[in-house]
Amino acid sequence: MTTRRIIRLFMPYRRAVLLVVLLVAIFSALNAAIPLLTQVVFDRALFGKDGPRPDLLALIAGLAAVTAAGAAGVDLAQAWISGRMAQRVIHSLRTRLFGHLQRMPLGFFAAARSGEIQSRLANDTNQIEDAIKDTLPSLLGSLLAFLFALGAMFSLSWPLASVTLCLAPAILWVSARSGRALKILSAAGQRARAEIASIAAERLSLGGITLARVHGRDGHEAAVFGAESERLARLGVRAGLAAQSVLSAGHIFFVLTPYIVFVAAGLMDGITPGTLIAFVVLQSRLYQPLWQILHISTEFRTAQAAFERVFEYLDLPPGPPPAVRGGGAGEVRVARASYAYAGPEDEARWALREVTLDLPAASTTLIVGPNGSGKTTLGYLLAGLYEPAEGTVRIDGRVCLAPQEALLFQGSIADNLRYAAPDAGLDDLVAACATTRMHDRIMALPDGYDSVVGERGALFSGGERQRIALARALLSDAPVLVLDEATSALDPLTEREVIHAVLRRRSGMTTVMITHRFGGLDTFDTVVVLDGGRVVESGAHPELLGNRHGLYARMVRAQAVQRGEGAVEDLPSSLVSTGSACSCSGSVRQLSMDGQMSRINYET
Numbered sequence: 001m002t003t004r005r006i007i008r009l010f011m012p013y014r015r016a017v018l019l020v021v022l023l024v025a026i027f028s029a030l031n032a033a034i035p036l037l038t039q040v041v042f043d044r045a046l047f048g049k050d051g052p053r054p055d056l057l058a059l060i061a062g063l064a065a066v067t068a069a070g071a072a073g074v075d076l077a078q079a080w081i082s083g084r085m086a087q088r089v090i091h092s093l094r095t096r097l098f099g100h101l102q103r104m105p106l107g108f109f110a111a112a113r114s115g116e117i118q119s120r121l122a123n124d125t126n127q128i129e130d131a132i133k134d135t136l137p138s139l140l141g142s143l144l145a146f147l148f149a150l151g152a153m154f155s156l157s158w159p160l161a162s163v164t165l166c167l168a169p170a171i172l173w174v175s176a177r178s179g180r181a182l183k184i185l186s187a188a189g190q191r192a193r194a195e196i197a198s199i200a201a202e203r204l205s206l207g208g209i210t211l212a213r214v215h216g217r218d219g220h221e222a223a224v225f226g227a228e229s230e231r232l233a234r235l236g237v238r239a240g241l242a243a244q245s246v247l248s249a250g251h252i253f254f255v256l257t258p259y260i261v262f263v264a265a266g267l268m269d270g271i272t273p274g275t276l277i278a279f280v281v282l283q284s285r286l287y288q289p290l291w292q293i294l295h296i297s298t299e300f301r302t303a304q305a306a307f308e309r310v311f312e313y314l315d316l317p318p319g320p321p322p323a324v325r326g327g328g329a330g331e332v333r334v335a336r337a338s339y340a341y342a343g344p345e346d347e348a349r350w351a352l353r354e355v356t357l358d359l360p361a362a363s364t365t366l367i368v369g370p371n372g373s374g375k376t377t378l379g380y381l382l383a384g385l386y387e388p389a390e391g392t393v394r395i396d397g398r399v400c401l402a403p404q405e406a407l408l409f410q411g412s413i414a415d416n417l418r419y420a421a422p423d424a425g426l427d428d429l430v431a432a433c434a435t436t437r438m439h440d441r442i443m444a445l446p447d448g449y450d451s452v453v454g455e456r457g458a459l460f461s462g463g464e465r466q467r468i469a470l471a472r473a474l475l476s477d478a479p480v481l482v483l484d485e486a487t488s489a490l491d492p493l494t495e496r497e498v499i500h501a502v503l504r505r506r507s508g509m510t511t512v513m514i515t516h517r518f519g520g521l522d523t524f525d526t527v528v529v530l531d532g533g534r535v536v537e538s539g540a541h542p543e544l545l546g547n548r549h550g551l552y553a554r555m556v557r558a559q560a561v562q563r564g565e566g567a568v569e570d571l572p573s574s575l576v577s578t579g580s581a582c583s584c585s586g587s588v589r590q591l592s593m594d595g596q597m598s599r600i601n602y603e604t
């Protein structure tokens with residue numbers, strides 16, 4: 001099955017394959033012809049009836065030189081064509097794998113370890129590259145060289161040639177057995193390599209190292225890595241042994257057969273010395289390709305395991321196509337949409353249940369709710385990144401989502417900003433960064449917008465990263481923008497300023513904001529409150545605030561207390577510990593969007 005799929009990879013290059021076969025055949029034929037000249041040298045030119053014949057010797061030497069030069073030229077052409085073909089096959093496999101992974105549902109990346117993905121994309125394809133770069137021409141060449149040498153041996157003396165092959169079944173048996181073991185060992189080795197890559201990617205990151213240091217777990221991390229590395233080393237030793245057992249069996253064959261041939265020649269009549277010498281030369285020509293075939297078969301078994309790991313990823317069903325809907329007005333309609341994540345036993349864990357929402361074009365919506373209530377999941381549904389399991393999500397226009405984790409790629413600030421808008425001029429970048437209050441900070445850097453951000457933006461603070469990422473999202477000018485706690489790392493004053501500026505810049509476009517810090521945010525058209533995956537409240541800010549026992553009002557009041565804007569003694573216990581239903585009234589101070597302090601009267 002795997003072998004058939006591997007062969008199919010070469011189908012687009014079948015003409016090149018045929019050409020390689022032809023060139024290898026010519027090379028092998030030219031090579032096999034040289035030992036036949038040896039027979040003429042010995043039996044006619046040196047020890048013939050008429051004694052040594054210099055003219056014939058010179059002719060044979062000339063013929064050998066032309067044959068060798070021709071063989072070298074053909075070999076060079078063959079190496080060029082097969083090298084190009086192998087690289088193209090690998091290139092298309094690598095890019096197919098990358099493209100397929102890009103289309104995988106987001107849940108795949110949530111569950112997979114990044115080291116595992118990288119390992120299949122890099123280690124496994126490297127292993128395949130090593131194998132197919134050498135395998136095809138060497139295998140063909142060796143097979144043909146073997147057949148030509150065998151043919152020449154049969155043409156010299158078929159009984160001696162038959163004797164030569166008597167040990168072959170034993171070699172084939174050892175080779176088949178070791179090959180199977182090698183495939184299993186090498187699959188285990190590739191898995192161990194992927195595990196090592198995953199450990200390194202996770203633990204040798206900035207966050208991983210910091211975590212290990214603050215918890216004093218450096219020794220433990222080194223031990224985990226060491227154990228996996230040792231497992232890989234042990235697998236390597238066993239795989240080496242399996243591969244060597246094939247080669248050792250071949251070695252016994254190579255050493256024994258000349259003596260078997262000598263014994264057989266001694267028992268036969270009419271074998272001339274020239275025939276026997278040509279036979280011995282041909283035997284060495286037989287061993288070389290046979291050795292090569294055994295060696296390639298072990299390499300191929302190793303590559304087969306790598307192929308299977310790559311095919312396994314290619315066979316995974318891709319996710320829905322990305323929701324790119326340009327030119328829409330920016331309206332989003334969610335009707336009775338539910339979404340479930342797959343649990344450990346593949347059981348459905350519902351994160352959203354029957355959510356219905358209407359986001360008119362140019363509206364602003366605030367989504368709030370306790371931890372785990374489904375806000376991020378809803379944001380992903382609105383952005384078309386998740387497909388609802390039930391119900392529908394209709395998006396009219398392109399959606400951009402700015403997540404809480406602001407991912408910046410290695411490169412300059414300008415490169416990262418232009419990821420969203422490749423044609424944006426410096427003025428556009430400046431305007432976007434001014435909106436997110438990042439421009440002055442960037443200008444204070446020696447290289448300004450050309451400053452490098454480091455891996456994943458590590459050279460900037462969390463709040464700075466978020467402000468650059470938010471500017472990038474603004475540059476996309478998508479009709480719908482979902483901000484999923486995209487300002488959570490900003491200090492409260494800057495956050496308010498930035499949110500104000502973002503809403504001003506996006507007036508006329510649809511903006512959705514998911515946040516935990518909404519205490520003083522009253523400028524959104526609609527507030528949607530989620531709890532346990534369901535919409536429990538929705539409406540304008542004052543309207544929801546008026547519902548004294550509502551989750552929103554209770555959360556706003558609790559935040560006011562946290563910010564010290566209302567003394568705890570001002571507030572009834574029900575405002576701090578949510579859930580009880582007592583009735584009382586009071587007031588808290590609140591910082592409004594324009595930075596003014598005011599008091600909110602409340603009654604519960």
Ligand SMILES: Nc1ncnc2c1ncn2[C@@H]1O[C@H](COP(=O)(O)OP(=O)(O)OP(=O)(O)O)[C@@H](O)[C@H]1O
Pocket residue numbers: 107110341342349350351369370371372373374375376377378
């Ligand atoms: N990839 C995932 N696989 C399985 N369950 C998930 C996954 N992501 C989220 N969940 C679960 O789905 C539920 C909703 O998660 P979600 O991230 O949408 O909540 P949230 O309201 O954004 O939470 P928070 O305020 O903590 O960010 C939670 O119970 C969470 O454990």
